[in-house]
Amino acid sequence: MSSSVEAITVLSSDGDEFKITVSAAKLSKPLNWMLEDVCFSDDCDEVPTIEVNSKTLVKVIEYCEKHAPRANSGASDSDAEELKKWDIEFMKMDVKDILFHILMAANYLHMEGLYDLACQTAADLMKGMTVSQIRKIFHIKNDFSSEEQEQLRRQHPGCSFD
Amino acid sequence: MWPDLIPVLPHDLALECLSRLHFSLYPLASRVSPQWRHLLHSHFFYSHRKKSGHTRYLACLIQALPPQFSPRALKHTSSPTYGITVFDPLTLTWERLPSVPDSALGLPLFCQTAGCRGSLVLMGGWDPVSYEPLTDVFVYDFRTTKWRRGKEMPSKRSFFAMGSCGDRVYVAGGHDEGKNALKTASVYNVGEDEWWELPPMSQERDECEGRMVGEEFWVVSGYRTEQQGMFEGWAEAYGLRSGQWRGVEGVWERGRCPRWCVGVGKDGRLVSWGELDSEVRVGVCGVTLGSRAMVIGSEYEGGRHGFYVQQGQNCKLRNIRVPDDFSGFVQSGCCVEI
Structure with missing residues (x-):
């Protein structure tokens, strides 16, 4: 791989162009393969497409760029602590819009750290919510039958099912 | 699916x-x-x-409740009422479990606990008023947050050894109603709600302590009826696969009471939690929680007991702050993986 290449251009599934640095792309195996393909191919003008929409890809690249220095060189405890705080801020996003897309992108791009973070964020979302808020966020229909619901109400007096 | x-x-x-x-x-x-x-x-x-490594290890402690939680029927007695406290060593949070079914008087005195696949199993102990030994078994399921009654213990047994593996809870030794030390052993299958008798140990062991060491249920120390309080220096180990007992010599200090204070090192050697640090020398109770441990004890007789967490083996004990409601005397504890 030529050391002069510092960033590559990729296309999102909506056809927008994005730049990602070589060191950041190393966080994802599939991205890294694409990068090697681009660098070694004779036809350097070809821009690879990543099957992730633009809105999600912006976030994924932001995550990669932030985590790249640590992933590539190792970091001190204080850096790790700082990165943890950054992750929490990073995950404060409109859930319906983007969290599940990020989760699927992290899975598709084999990014363990982001995958774990997104799964944990989804799980932690439920803290302090009502049952109906959870259903709304996770797109779940209430398909307890009315008999089941009645039985549950009897078993859990005082608990809300809405 | x-x-x-x-x-x-x-x-x-x-x-x-x-x-x-x-x-x-x-x-x-x-x-x-x-x-x-x-x-x-x-x-x-x-x-x-x-x-996938997403279970957690919780400490379930039999703990004296603050006086305001005492049931009215026990107000006139001086003995404290006990409840079950749950401590999460990761989040350092404290909770109290709902009381066991039909327990107007609180937990049975000296009842014993074991963790079993997301559940807490509690059994035995004495009626808090009459001091009659009890054979009740209760199972608390952390998934449903509900207690249910289990099948009663096959016989009256106090101060016995207890350990669990998978769906099973092993009990051995202790003493019967007549304060005769016992060598009998039984196993309770939580899923099937059924008891089975095991072959007996080679000798009676009252006030012994149970621990799982690898694939063996160890019954540590204890004493025969005629040797009141003269604790043995050896253990008997029940092989979960072999179904046989074997003697293990020289694993415990002769004369030392093993109740609540036996820890199992990584190498399988037994340790006494009280020797870990001078601050927990007296009245120590230790619970292994995965790679961590919780240790409660005091520095001297009558001293205030402190709560400590050990982060990994051979690490120093770290004192933890405890909310007032959860600072009562801890009688015993076990780990529940959920």
Whole structure:
């Protein structure tokens, strides 16, 4: 791989162009393969497409760029602590819009750290919510039958099912 | 197997999200949909989380309740009432479990506990007023946050050794109603709610202590009826595969009472929690919680007891702050993996 290449251009599934640095792309195996393909191919003008929409890809690249220095060189405890705080801020996003897309992108791009973070964020979302808020966020229909619901109400007096 | 857990996500991704759910949210989450309910209450979910490293180790402590929680019927006595405290060493949070069914008088005195696949099993002990030995068995399921009664212990047994592995709880030794030391042993299968008798140990062992060491149930120390208080320096180990007992010599200091204070080192050697640090020398109770441990004890007789967490083996004890409601005397404890 030529050391002069510092960033590559990729296309999102909506056809927008994005730049990602070589060191950041190393966080994802599939991205890294694409990068090697681009660098070694004779036809350097070809821009690879990543099957992730633009809105999600912006976030994924932001995550990669932030985590790249640590992933590539190792970091001190204080850096790790700082990165943890950054992750929490990073995950404060409109859930319906983007969290599940990020989760699927992290899975598709084999990014363990982001995958774990997104799964944990989804799980932690439920803290302090009502049952109906959870259903709304996770797109779940209430398909307890009315008999089941009645039985549950009897078993859990005082608990809300809405 | 669990269709449409989260309709917008592929199944395995949805399962990964739910696997990371904090256990305190299970009751809420199990009311979201029938699919979630079936999943959260299933054995599959527990083994999946265990395999992927998402179970947690909680300390369940038999702890003296602050006076305001004492049932009225016991107000006139001086003995404290006990309840079950749950401590999460990761989040350093404290909770109290609801009281056991039909227990107007609080927990049986000196009842014993073991953790069993997401459940807490509590058995034996004495009636808090009449001091009659009891054979009740209670099982608390952390997934449903409910107690249920289990099949009663086959015989009256006090101060016995207890240990658990998988779905089974092993008990051995202790003493009967006539204060005769026992060599008998039994096993309780929590899932099947059934008791079976095991072959007896080679000798009686009152006030012995139980620990799982690898694939063996160790019954440590104890004494024969005629040797009151003269604690043995050896143990007997029941092989879960072989179904046989074997003697293990020289694993415990002769004369030292093993109640609540036996720890198992990484190499399988027994240690006494009280020797870990001078601050927990007296009245020590230790519970191993995965790679951590919780140790409670005091520096001298009558001294205030402190609560400590040990982060890894051979690490120093770290004192932890305890809310007032949870600072009472801890009689015993066990670990529940959930």
